[in-house]
Amino acid sequence: MDSQNKTEGTEFILLGFSSLLSHQVHLFLVFLAAYLATLMGNFMIITLVLLDSCLHTPMYFFLSQLSCLDICLSSVVVPKILVNLLRQHHTTSYNQCLAQAFFLIGFAGCEPALLAVMAYDRYAAICQPLHYAHLMRGELCIQLSLAIWLWGFLDSTIYIALASRLEFCGNHQIPHIFCDGPPLLKIACSDTSINELVTHIIGTFVGLVPLVLIILSYFYILSSILQIRSKIGRRKAFSTCASHLAVVTLFVGN
Secondary structure, eight states: OHHHHHHHTOEEEEOTTGGGGGGHHHHHHHHHHHHHHHHHHHHHHHHHHHHOGGGOSHHHHHHHHHHHHHHHHHHHHHHHHHHHHTSSSOEEEHHHHHHHHHHHHHHHHHHHHHHHHHHHHHHHHHHOGGGHHHHTOHHHHHHHHHHHHHHHHHHHHHHHHHHTTOOOOSOOEESSSSOOHHHHHHHOSSOOHHHHHHHHHHHHHHHHHHHHHHHHHHHHHHHHHHTOOOHHHHHHHHHHHHHHHHHHHHHHHO
16 A cells, blocks of 8 residues: 555656757647637637538538547647656656546547547448448447547456556656656556556557458459459549548657
C-alpha cells in the first residue's frame, strides 16, 4: 500500500521542450494558433453537416465523426502543452499522466476503425449501389459509430489497467511533451515485460484489422471502377472515394 501511495503521488517532468526554454512564448503562440485552427475547422464541418439536410448521408455522418475525433485528440494533448509552456517547470501528476495516456491511446485507436467503416461505406456506394440505402441505413450507422468508440478504447483500457500496476521510483523524467504509453514504460522501475507484450498484441490487433478491411474494401472498389466502360463514369466513381483515400494514405504514412 505504501508503494502504491508513493507512486500515485509521483509528479512527472516532461522534457520535450527542455532545450527550448528561451522560445516558450513563440511555441505557445504556434500551438495555440494550430489548436484554434483545428477546433474552428472541425467545428465548421460538424455544424455544416448538422445544418445542411443534403449532407445527412452516411459519408458525411462519418466525416463529422472524424472531425469530432480530431477535436478530441487535439484537446487531450494541446491544452496541457499550452499550460506547461506558460510555466518554468513542465510537470504533470501521476493521475493526470495516466488519464492523458488513456484518452490519447483510446482516441488514436478509434481512427483506424473509423477509416475502415468509411471505406466500407464507399464500397457499398460504388460496388452495391442498388443496396446502398439498406446496407448503410441510419440505425446501422449509429451502431457502427458506437462500435468504433468501443473498439478504440479497448486498447487504452487494457493498457491503463496494466500501467496502473507499475511503480516509478527514481527517474520521473519523461522525454516527451505529453504522456504516452512507450515513454511511461521506459521510466518504470518495475517489470514491464507483460505490459510491452500485451500492448504490442492489442495495439497490433486494433490497428491491423481495420487496415486489412480498408485494403479489401479498396480492392473491390478499384475492381468495380475498372469495369466501368465510360471514362466519365470511372472518374465520377473514383472522385467519391478520393478524399477518403487521401486521409487513409496520410494515416498510413504517419
